[in-house]
Amino acid sequence: MITQDTNNSTEFPPTSRRDMLRAAGLGGVALLLAGCKAGSTDFFAPEAASLALVTADGIILDFSTDTDVLNYAYALEQLEAAFYIQVVANANFTSTFAANEQRVLIDLRDHEIAHRDFLAAALGSARLPDLTPNFSTVTFEDRTSVLETARTFEDLGVSAYNGAARYLSSTVFLGIAGKIVSVEARHAAAIRDLLAPRTSAFAPNAFDAANTPQFVLNAADPFIAEQITATNT
Amino acid sequence: MTIQSTTILDTLDEDLASRLVSRRDALVKGGVSGATVLTGLRMASVPVALAAMANTAFAQGRLPAAVNAVLNFALVLEYLEAEFYNIGMGTAGLIPTIDREIFGTIQDHENAHVAFLRTTLGRSARPKPTFDFTAGNGSGTGPFADVFSNYATFMAVAQAFEDTGVRAYKGQAPTLQPYKDVLQAALTIHSVEARHASEVRRLRGNFTDVAPNKGWITGDMTDISGTAAVYAGEDNIIHGGVNAVAVTSVSTLAVTEAYDEPLTMKAVLAIVDPFIV
Numbered sequence: 001m002i003t004q005d006t007n008n009s010t011e012f013p014p015t016s017r018r019d020m021l022r023a024a025g026l027g028g029v030a031l032l033l034a035g036c037k038a039g040s041t042d043f044f045a046p047e048a049a050s051l052a053l054v055t056a057d058g059i060i061l062d063f064s065t066d067t068d069v070l071n072y073a074y075a076l077e078q079l080e081a082a083f084y085i086q087v088v089a090n091a092n093f094t095s096t097f098a099a100n101e102q103r104v105l106i107d108l109r110d111h112e113i114a115h116r117d118f119l120a121a122a123l124g125s126a127r128l129p130d131l132t133p134n135f136s137t138v139t140f141e142d143r144t145s146v147l148e149t150a151r152t153f154e155d156l157g158v159s160a161y162n163g164a165a166r167y168l169s170s171t172v173f174l175g176i177a178g179k180i181v182s183v184e185a186r187h188a189a190a191i192r193d194l195l196a197p198r199t200s201a202f203a204p205n206a207f208d209a210a211n212t213p214q215f216v217l218n219a220a221d222p223f224i225a226e227q228i229t230a231t232n233t
Numbered sequence: 234m235t236i237q238s239t240t241i242l243d244t245l246d247e248d249l250a251s252r253l254v255s256r257r258d259a260l261v262k263g264g265v266s267g268a269t270v271l272t273g274l275r276m277a278s279v280p281v282a283l284a285a286m287a288n289t290a291f292a293q294g295r296l297p298a299a300v301n302a303v304l305n306f307a308l309v310l311e312y313l314e315a316e317f318y319n320i321g322m323g324t325a326g327l328i329p330t331i332d333r334e335i336f337g338t339i340q341d342h343e344n345a346h347v348a349f350l351r352t353t354l355g356r357s358a359r360p361k362p363t364f365d366f367t368a369g370n371g372s373g374t375g376p377f378a379d380v381f382s383n384y385a386t387f388m389a390v391a392q393a394f395e396d397t398g399v400r401a402y403k404g405q406a407p408t409l410q411p412y413k414d415v416l417q418a419a420l421t422i423h424s425v426e427a428r429h430a431s432e433v434r435r436l437r438g439n440f441t442d443v444a445p446n447k448g449w450i451t452g453d454m455t456d457i458s459g460t461a462a463v464y465a466g467e468d469n470i471i472h473g474g475v476n477a478v479a480v481t482s483v484s485t486l487a488v489t490e491a492y493d494e495p496l497t498m499k500a501v502l503a504i505v506d507p508f509i510v
Contacts, residue, residue: 175403200338
């Protein structure tokens with residue numbers, strides 16, 4: 001069964017989070033969500049408080065805390081989910097992609113939504129705000145544009161998890177990151193093969209990249225309205 | 234070397250352990266000689282920097298026992314995969330021309346992984362076991378008896394190896410967690426194994442991308458006889474105590490696809506045991 005996304009994070013606000021905070025008079029520094037145990041969805045009961053800082057200049061992720069390492073993953077999963085939701089929802093989706101390609105893209109949409117929703121639930125009130133994607137460089141009616149963007153996101157996701165694992169203190173969180181990263185790698189291989197069938201493209205190197213958080217955030221920056229910065233890496 | 238290899242396996246039953254640490258320089262079962270294997274070898278460059286990084290992370294180049302154990306465990310699997318593809322690529326008429334780039338790529342990677350692990354382990358690297366790719370424990374007449382004469386069987390065994398490899402590396406991440414550089418290096422192999430698995434799985438389904446031949450694992454489905462253990466537990470939906478289905482609108486099967494599951498060292502060795510003489 002293919003289900004439609006019901007998470008309201010697909011409805012992006014007309015203004016960025018930064019603007020919203022300013023509008024709300026939070027202009028300076030707002031320490032989000034201190035005391036995150038309140039929500040019933042805080043399954044992991046992550047460290048005492050949310051450590052994600054949202055300032056007028058953006059979001060600061062503190063990689064000395066597992067919470068913000070998970071928030072980093074949550075940011076990337078939000079981005080991926082939003083992308084594939086838009087891909088599949090496009091009016092020309094079925095005419096743009098072959099049948100098997102449609103199946104792959106629908107699966108990727110569902111997987112990324114599952115990751116996003118899981119991380120949101122796990123983080124509870126310690127989670128980042130909903131991000132504002134910017135896919136203005138993508139032509140959703142163009143097969144190559146979509147698949148090349150997907151390739152970028154999937155490869156970036158793999159390298160992000162590979163590079164962030166070292167910052168996790170919790171063995172449980174490391175285990176979960178491990179469960180997700182290999183699926184991102186499966187995605188990356190499939191997308192790459194759609195672009196270059198039956199070639200070496202599905203796995204261009206014997207060792208995948210492990211990119212630093214800031215490298216990844218810089219690469220993702222054009223696709224996210226909010227400025228996100230990594231600290232303590 | 235033997236002492237350390239034995240240490241790795243000291244929690245396993247003696248019979249299995251003795252076979253895993255045995256080394257026979259005789260011909261590979263199935264009549265393919267070591268020379269043939271080498272002829273087909275297309276060695277990718279060894280990531281010297283990575284190996285050096287792992288080595289320099291430890292004083293005097295001596296790896297902690299836990300790291301040594303995990304990397305030697307990984308090495309067994311990489312030896313298995315590398316030799317499998319070396320033989321497959323070296324067997325005339327087995328792999329259709331159109332698919333040789335796929336398997337040649339995987340072959341290169343597995344040999345590079347072997348080289349990396351051997352470099353990192355140095356003198357602690359365990360020797361290559363003798364393999365029986367029919368899964369016959371040396372009889373050469375196991376359930377995959379036609380593995381190098383029937384392409385469908387070859388692809389099926391490849392898929393089982395790759396999906397097992399993903400689970401094996403994943404299962405060792407917690408053990409490597411204190412050793413950040415080694416952990417990271419292992420993860421960069423782990424995700425490549427997942428890429429291989431995705432490609433082989435889709436190839437087996439002729440790229441129709443329908444379960445159970447999607448690039449990802451749907452539930453614990455497998456269409457390969459005798460591989461239930463490879464996929465056991467892949468239908469898990471509880472992660473870190475969170476029911477991943479309950480928190481999303483996505484279907485249960487899609488949620489199972491979205492997460493790969495680890496396997497313990499013991500479970501992995503039980504899976505590969507029939508392939509080791």
